[in-house]
Amino acid sequence: MNSDGEQNKQIKGTVRDENGEPLPGVTIVFQGTTQGTISDIDGNYSMIMPDDAEVLVFSFIGMMTQEVSIDGKEEVNVTMIQDYIGIEEVVAIGYGTTKKEDLVSSVAQVKAEIIENQPTVRVDQALQGRAAGVEVTSTSGVPGGNAVIRIRGTSSINGNNNPLYVIDGFIAGTDFNLNNLNVNDIESIEVLKDATALAIYGTRGASGVILITSKNGKNLAKGKTQVSVNQYLSYQQTANRIELADSKLYAEYRNEEAQFVPGPDGYGYTDSSLPLIFDDPASAPYTDWIDLVSQNGLINNTDVSITGNADKANYYISFNHFDQEGVVRASGIERFSLRTNLDFNLSDKFTTGVRLNISKFKKENNKVAYSQIVTAVLPIREVYTEDGSFTSTNPVSGSLQRNPEADIQMRVNHDLVTNIISNAYLEFKPVKDLVFRSSVGVELNYFKGNVYNPGALPERSAQGVGGYASIDTNQKQSILNENTVTYNLDLGDHNIKVLGGFTMQKISNESVSTAAEGFPNDVLEFNNLSFGSDPLLNQVGSGYNQRTFVSMLSRINYGYKGKYLLTLVGRRDGSSVFENGNKYAFFPSVGVAWNVYKEQFMEDFGSISMMKLRGSYGIVGEQGVNPYNSLAKFNSSATYFNETLVPAVLIGGLPSKDLTWETTKQWDFGVEMGFLNNRFGFEVDLYKKTTEDLLLARDLPGTAGGSQLQNVGSIENKGLEFSVHSVNISKSDFSWETTFTLSANRNKVLDLGGDDYINLNQPSNQGGAGLRLIPGEPAPVFVGATYLGTYKTEQEIIDDGRVGVSFLGGPRYVDLDGNSVINDEDKLPIGSPQPDFYGGLRNTLNYKGFTFDCFFQYSYGNEMYNLLTHVGWFGRGDQVLVPDVANRWVEGLNETSDVPRAGTSTSLFNPNSTALIEDASFIRLKSMSLGYNLPVKKLGIDNLFSRFNVYVAGNNLLLITNWTLGDPEVSNYGSNNLSQGVATGQYPYARTYTVGVKIDF
The missing domain is CATH 2.170.130.10 (TonB-dependent receptor, plug domain)
Incomplete structure (x- = not known):
């Protein structure tokens, strides 16, 4: 029998970092138990040792976990080594x-x-x-x-x-x-x-x-509560402004065009229809519309959070207010959010908790048609007429046109969004290493979009149509129930972890849209749609859809001595969007890994501190269809019968009962390496994934009419991913870390169900032939003719067989089939918005309380379609011009230029061509910051603050690119799958300067 003194034997020690500094907050436990303690502010610890204690385990975030044999010792001192590449870190999977x-x-x-x-x-x-x-x-x-x-x-x-x-x-x-x-x-x-x-x-x-x-409170020391404040103020200005031709250049160009355009026997234009607009171009009125609608905006952000960790519970509660003014007037967003994260230990067997986030924001949508400003609102147009009212027409064509200043002052267009997302769980641990978990989650999202275009808007007032109002609402409800069981079996050298689960989710969306026109006055705006006096233009619509998922899942992780790892995963999914017989599918995967650095023979390679080889293969699915797409659809319509409008119903789409999942087969091979105690490390992945049974709309025979969604076609992605992390310098008062990433993906369409190509109908003003899907090419690809510049001599026109069709100074293209006609047969793939590679470079330096962080982002090899070049080089005279038309071909003055002469889009034949495609590669100084942690202890304010950090930062500070239309990331078609890389100049990026403080109490 042990004596009382032996039963109460104490063990103590000090924990320090690599620089010999005391390390507080280190967790020390006896291996195989939950009994332990945390090192104090001086790095010291002490605790009573159980009779059977053999090993102490020291762990700390960002440090290598250490296991130290007690072996009869009463004092164990440890130096913690930084885990530079995080092999001990926990990763969510x-x-x-x-x-x-x-x-x-x-x-x-x-x-x-x-x-x-x-x-x-x-x-x-x-x-x-x-x-x-x-x-x-x-x-x-x-x-x-x-x-x-x-x-x-x-x-x-x-x-x-x-x-x-x-x-x-x-x-x-x-x-x-x-x-x-x-x-x-x-x-x-x-x-x-x-x-x-x-x-x-x-x-x-x-x-x-x-x-x-x-965040939660579990990483905070027991019994501690922390209040944190993050307050910053940012100043924004337009970055990489788009430059357009001024009124003098526009008037000069317009005069040349009027003199050049052929008469009625040519292309339907006459000198009378295109008069000289200014005898003295320098006297033309000038409005810089971009400058007019732009502003310097402010961002005000306030974060307040409370974090705590008690014996039986931990919590994180936060409040945020975010208010951003856009760099275009009358645009912005304001958000309020509240988060509550709670975890409770009900007993040694039961744990429960909840994650709740509530947000509400109001987004002031851009009231100005920004792309119209850079393509169609002429610099010679004035904001106001002589009587002080807004101008309402294009000064060249005479057609009605929106006035950007009037839009900003008068239009109403905003979104209101409330989102609640909550997930509550209960865990039961009947025995060691066996965990049952059940969770119920709910997301509620309410959207309301309000629009009002007053009847006083100049283009509406000119037509006498009164005001227009619309209200769109959408309510989304998602309910998720997940039930899992996890068992961890530790057999010494063998470790097996098994996961099994059953999940159900139902998602529903209900929408209502209403609109009315003909408001006699603008007092009520969208608040009384019945005020609209034009019943023929009043509209109402609604919709509802629902989809349900039922799934069973499993995962087995096996490890032998921590060296050889195997993972098997399987999930059987059921979805309501498919017909019976296709509702369910099984998706398996397998992965293996070898921690080579744990092998005994690696002891001879002292500089290699980490080495892992891994590989995986598996199949996942995609249900790229909306609910009810497998069913026949009907559309409402109306027709006149005996001079009476009679409601009717038409077939809107044929059923697609054979629709099934798109399936993606993917393999991956990776290498992870660490050197010099993991101060330098890299990770490389090679992958290939092929997606089959692509869902495409197929044209049906004329007798059937329309099209039908079918599973045809395939697409491939393969690539390389490379990331490096290095600790270049690590001293007590100075450190320097670098992270670099590079990704290269090669995308290719393999099959389109027998079609040679599919037009994507973008850009729309080019007949839908600007972007295509073509087997063997990236998805998508730009197609067009090869632009050779301008015709310099009459002989070139004769040689090309273009007499009477083309002109000196007009555009010249490669005629592939030699038939003197430029058509689809002369178009080739001429570029893709897909980059060859992309990534980032980050450097972080710390010196005596100062932290400097600098991050560059880059993309190489992607092309963009510049629609402003199309408008500026080949457009009509009632459209905006780009500055490089100053170098246009001019007879007798500049006959070597490859910028076409002044002329209309009809007289200067302009198919899609390489003239419209530009290199959009870029390097961007994405962010840079400098912060300073005040020495609160030295200043004697540590009784008030545990941290007081002040910082300055900048975003989008520098852009290096050959792209000529503002920013190469800005695209017309937003998140559209396949219409990236087409730009006319959308809402611009902002350059941001920030000053802020972060305080912990």
């Missing part, structure tokens, strides 16, 4: 977590400290350039605008290529609005990329999964 060293899958992680180094507005901004294999394109600078996220390329044509968002375990879908989240609430973001990681989400994960985990 979907329905669970694992240490990075035990990870078989390809998962990219962005941690809170990276997010907090910059005043990031949205989650997608935090991912841009920081996660290999994740392409994030901000297609508009509009406040609250969505970015386009593609993980390992485009996998579907008609389906949804957006990733699946999972927020604290709740499956929020691919259409979740990231404006609903406060970035400061986020603990980590994991991006699941390969089949082994994705298969656990089955048909929901074909385009990748983004796991967002919010």
Whole structure:
């Protein structure tokens, strides 16, 4: 029998970092138990030792976990070594977590400290350039605008290529609005990329999964409460402004055009229809419309949070107010959000908790048609008439046209969104290592869009049509129930972890849209639609859809000595959107990994501190169809019968009863390396994924009419991902870390169900032939003729057989078939919006309380379609011009220029061509910040503050690119799957300067 002294034997020690400094907050436990303590502010610890204690385990976030044998010692001192590449860090993998060293899958992680180094507005901004294999394109600078996220390329044509968002375990879908989240609430973001990681989400994960985990109080010391404040103010201005021709250049060009255009026997224009507009172009009135609608905007952000960790509970509660003015007048967004995260230990067997986020925002939509300003609102047009009223017409064509200043002052256009997302769970641990978990989650989203165009708007007043109002509402309800069981079996050298589960989710959307016109006055705006006096123009519509998912899932993780790892994943999904017989499908995957660095022979390679080889293969699905697409559809209509309008019903679409899942087969091979105690490390992934049974609309025989959605076609993505992290310098008062990512994806259409190509109907003013899907080419690809410049001599026109068709100074193209006609036969693939590679470079330096962070983002090899060149070089005289027309071909003055002479779009034949395609590669200084942590202890204010950080930051500070139309990321068609890379100049990006403070109490 042991004596009382032996039973109460104490063990103590001190924990220090590599620089010999005391390390507080280190967790010390006896191996195989939950008994332990945490080192104090001086790095010291002491605790009573159990009789059978043999090993102490020391762990700390960002440090390598150490296991130290007690071996009769009464004092154990430890030096913790920094885990520079995070092999000990816990990574979320979907329905669970694992240490990075035990990870078989390809998962990219962005941690809170990276997010907090910059005043990031949205989650997608935090991912841009920081996660290999994740392409994030901000297609508009509009406040609250969505970015386009593609993980390992485009996998579907008609389906949804957006990733699946999972927020604290709740499956929020691919259409979740990231404006609903406060970035400061986020603990980590994991991006699941390969089949082994994705298969656990089955048909929901074909385009990748983004796991967002919010903060909690469990990492805080027991009994401690912390209040944090993050307050910043930002100043914004337009970055990379689009430059347009001024009124003098426009008038000169217009005069030349009027003299050049052929008469009625040529192209229908006469000198009388195109008169000289100014005898003295220098005297033309000038309005800089871009400058008129622009402003310098402010951002005001306030975050307040309370974090606590008690014996039986931990919590994180936060409030956020975010208010942003846009760089275009009368645009902006204001958001309020509240988050409550609670966890309770009801007993040693039961744990429960809840994650609740409530957000409400108002988005002032851009009231100005910005693309119209850069294409159609002429510089010679004045804002006001002589009597002080707004101008209402194009001064050349005489047609009615919106007045941007009137739009800003008079139009009403805003969205109101309320979002509630909650997920509650209960865990039961009947025995050690066996966990039953059940959760119920709900998302409620209410959207209301209000629009009012007053009758006093100049173009409406001229027509006498009165005011127009519309109200659109949408209510989304999503209910998710998930039930899982996890068992961890530790047999010494063998470790097996088994997960099984059953999930159900129902998602419904109900929408109502109403509109009315003919308001006699503008007092009530959209608040009384019955006030609209024109019943023929009043409209009402509604819609409802519902989809249901039922799934069973399983995952088995096996490890031998931590060296050899195997993961098997399977999920059986059922979806209500398909007909009986196609509702269910099974999606499996397998992954293996070898921690080579744990092998005994690796002891001879002292500089290699980490080495892992891994590979995976699996199948995931995509249900790229809307509810009821498999059913026959009917549309309402009306026809006149005996001079009476009679309601009618028409067939709107034939049933597609054979529709089934799009399936993506993916393999991945990865290498992870660490050197010099993991101060330098890199990760490389090679992957290939092929998506089959693509959903495409197929034209039916004339007797059937219309088209039908069918599973035909396939698409391929293959690529390389490379990321490097290095700790260049690590001293007690100075450190320097570098992170670099590079991603290269090659996308290719394999089959279109027998079609040679599919036109994507963008750009629409080019007859839908600007973008195509072509087997063997990227999705999409620009097509057009090869532009040779301008005709310099009459002989060139004769040689091309274009006499009477083309003119000196007119555009010249390659005639591939030699028939003297430029048509579809002369068009080739001439570029793609898909980049050859993209990524980012981040450097972080710390010196005596100062932190400097600098991040560059880059993209190379992507092309853009410049519609402003189309308008400026080949457009009509009633459209805006670009400055380079100053170098146009002019007879007797500038006959060597390849910029076409002044002329209308009809006289200067202008098919899609290489003249409209530009290199859109870029390097951007995305963000830069400098912060300083005040020495609160030295200043004697540590009784008030545990941290007081002041910082300045800038975003979008520098852009290097050959692209001529503002910013190369800005696109006309937003998040459209296949119409990226087409631009006329949308809402511009902002350059932002920020000053802020972060305070912990």
